[in-house]
Amino acid sequence: MTTLTIAFTLNGVPTSVAIDPADRLLDTLRYTLALTGTKEGCGEGECGACTVYLDGLPVNSCLVPTYQVRGRRVETVEALDPRALAPFERAGATQCGACTPGVVMTAMWVRAHRELLTTHTIRELMAGNLCRCTGYDGIVDSIQTVLGERV
């Protein structure tokens, strides 16, 4: 099996890693770099549990070949400021926690791009992150809180 080494910026830190060309970014993060905060839920881009930012955009890391991130910026849940997550704790946005890292990655991206809310609802923007525990109210309520526009 061919191994190659690629370099990219991971959570602000220049990183190089030896990979198989077929490796998924999700596996490289979890098994090679021990960043296990990013979760696998479905392996086919449906559930959003593996959401990371690639050059600032949320992507499903299970669908990204690691080879494609060479020279680019990747940020994972480990890079989020825990203090910003308090509203999620209070409103019951997490139960089992398996979808949660992906949910907060998307949620914090929505917070940083609130102009999207002129054309989309929070529920539409969160529809790429499946949660089986909360029924979504805890998640939507906390996003409204972090947006400072609670109704």
Add this chain to the structure above:
Amino acid sequence: MQRREGLAKLTGRERYVDDLPLENFLWGMTVRSPAPRGRIAAVRFAEEVDWSQFVVVDHRDIPGPNVVALIEQDQPVLASGYVRHMQEPVLLVAHPSRDEARRAARAITVVVEPEPPVLDFRVPPRPDQIQYGPDNVFKRLKIEKGDVERALREAPVVVEGVYETGAQEHVYLETQGMIAWLEDDVLVVKGSMQCPYYVLTALKHALGRDESRVRVIQTPTGGGFGGKEEYPSTIALHAALLALKAGRPVKLIYDRPEDMAATTKRHPSQVRHRTGLTADGRLLAQDIEVLLDGGAYGTLSPVVLSRGLIHAAGPYACENVRIRGCAMFTNAVPFGAFRGFGAPQTLFACERHMDVIARTLGLDPVELRRRNLIRDGQSTATGQVIRDGTDRVAVLERALALSGYREKQRAHAAFNAAERAKRRGTGLATFYHGAGFTGGGEVGLSSRLQVAGRADGRVEVLSANIEMGQGTLTVFTQIAADRLGLATDDVVIGEADTARVPNSGPTVASRTTMVVGRLIERAADDLRHRLGLDEGARGAVVKQAIARWHQEHPGQRLLGEAVYERPPGISWDEERYQGDAYGAFAWAAYVAEVEVDLRTYVTRVIDFVAVQEVGKVVNETLARGQIQGGVVQGIGWALMEECKFKDGSMINNQLTNYLIPTADDVPPIRVAFLETPYPHGAQGAKGLGELPIDGPAPAIVNAVAAATGADPRVIPLTPERLMELVQGQAGVGAPVNAKCGVRNAE
């Protein structure tokens, strides 16, 4: 109190089984049956693979009996010579590379000489399909009260109906997985599970090891919903067999397609009702027959059937009730525990049937329920006299008021008259859910729990009950802290490790807060007693006494203990299926408002109100979250979650084509609690975890019936099913009288 492990989960620091660091380990994979039934004629290993690089396990490697110990000892750990369902585990392989292990599993061919399978549980089996007992019936149960036949003969009105529900996949977001290794002579198995002691029992049995040589530790569990009640025993055995043969740690994690195809689901059901009533809608007789598809092994089907039957007559008073049911063997992948455990199926039938009755008699569905809801002093089908002080009509009235039920009905009549392509309607379900094990189950479990006083003055709750998202760690902390007057930081919840914690029973059946929480209170009282403190001692007094005890007893353990005791006045007759089926029922009334698009036949739930009486809410955020999550699972089961089967195996085993609700598919779920404390539950609490899955499906389907005039009786009510129903009836798209009763259902 906020969720104890909340921040760890939000920041991704919580470590699930696949996140744990593990050195020098192998990945395990499972080779499965390609056929629903038949003799294994051969197992072929592809020649191009160097098999010396792999660890391979089959049934001959099992040291003890080849059985996954559960109710019936019928399910093999690995098939030996014969398969009874698709996906049945036959061999295991392991390799340091996950990809290599996966490729190797595919390079093994199990050749099966096919025999005729039985795939439809509703059809009596042919002789050549009989595979269990004389008639493929796993379990047959009957509940009888009064004289149903006479009451039906004499009833002025009899309404019949047949209702069906489909399988449902749990879709816990963390797939199933286990790791296993040897520590000296002790086999350690760690993983995602609801019942560490079930796993321990299964390992001891099939591996022929005693308790001193097996240890099971639960890892933070990413959702269970019953799916991690019995199945983890199988995966634990597989990981253990590979680890024992390899002499190295083995990690066995299912990916999503394997998890969906191979593990259990909610039992499909068919329920027949024959109901005798007075012309003004008083119940005179309920004759109910329940059929469940059990799949190819017994799993928990007998007790799922039992709970289903006990709930089948609904929360109504009726003097003549007969409920008969069978769990059927089929060659489907076995069905198993799923939140609600039989009750959602029979309550769907019961509550949809109530609306069918209302339409047949030209009665208001609300009035029909109001007339029949059980009053204190009246009894259920098993003869359990309800005397808990709950006003069940008040629960219903609260739901009607909160939802604006009457106003919505008027608005819908106007909307439906004006709109060409859309129809709106409201639907109602009143229901109940018994918490804890059924009948004598809790006595049989005889759960034991300890509260330890530690040398640092803190207390530690030692129990086998686990956190899977529902909030055990938080609620247990609260209950212990409240009982002893301690700060929540002074309470530690011990890891569910069978080497350290007593068997406080499985984390199932809505029993954790009510039953096990009560054991915490009693063990805390016992701790206080052992310290020589009086009953009122709290806070600093307790902490100081613990510290002092340790100074006087260096190196010793200070343990308060409690063992389950049946609450006074409760009795159950297992032979006659009569008596107090549950210590307590939670009661609920749910209202759904739907909008149906007559061009696409898509049904959207646009408002949902869930009102329930649960004894006491111990933690408001967690309790509300349980209800909201359960309702949304129920919306999925009612409208979109459809398991498609071929040869008894799920073929849409991906989240691409098995759809669960997204945030955009559901409205905010409006929740209200009523509280009538239950004296034998922790802080007065009754179980509530399963309750919310019982009500949504009938409420939603009743709403669709009200909106469209159609008479749906099968779920999931997908757009395809609804289209066939609506197009098959007269007056398509005609405005529907919001009061119902415009068309006779029968």
